[in-house]
C-alpha cells in the first residue's frame with residue numbers, strides 16, 4: 576500500500592507549477608500563489624486536521640514538504656510551541672509567503688533606521704505588528720525585515736519560498752535591542768511527507 580499525498584497539497588503544487596510556467600517574475604508568481612494558498616490550501620479540512628500531528632520545529636528547524644525540481648520553489652512547514660518568540664530576520668532575495676494553518680501568530684515588520692552592514696550594525700525600528708489568524712497568508716518581499724511571533728497556543732504555518740535559501744544564500748539577522756547585524760543560514764530542513 577503506497578502512501579498518498581494529501582489531495583489539496585498535490586493540487587497546490589500542480590497549480591503553482593502552472594503559475595511558474597506562465598509568469599516569468601517572482602513577484603507576480605507569489606501574488607498569484609497568495610490567492611491560491613488562502614483559497615485552496617489553508618482552508619482544506621484534511622490539511623488542517625493533518626497539521627495537528629506535525630512535530631514541533633523548535634530549535635530553528637523547518638519541515639520540508641517539497642522542492643520543485645524544475646522551478647526551484649520550496650514548501651515548508653513550521654510548528655511553534657506556545658510562548659515561542661521569534662527573532663528579527665530577512666529572507667535575502669527570496670519571496671516568502673507565510674500562511675497560518677492553525678492557531679494565531681503576530682507578524683512584526685521593521686525598517687532599518689541606520690544601516691552599516693559592513694560594520695555588522697543595522698538599527699531597526701518596529702513599524703507594524705499584525706495579528707495573523709488561521710486561513711490567512713502574509714507575503715514577505717525580498718530583504719523585508721520582520722519577525723514571526725508565536726502566541727500562548729501552538730501555531731502551525733505553511734511557507735512557500737520562491738527559491739531554495741538554505742545552503743545557497745545567507746539571510747540577514749538583526750538584534751532589535753543592540754543593532755547587531757550578521758548573516759547566517761536559515762532553519763535546518765527536516766524532510767516530512769504530507770501523506771494521508
Ligand SMILES: [Fe+2]
Pocket residue numbers: 664665666671721723
Ligand atoms: Fe521569516
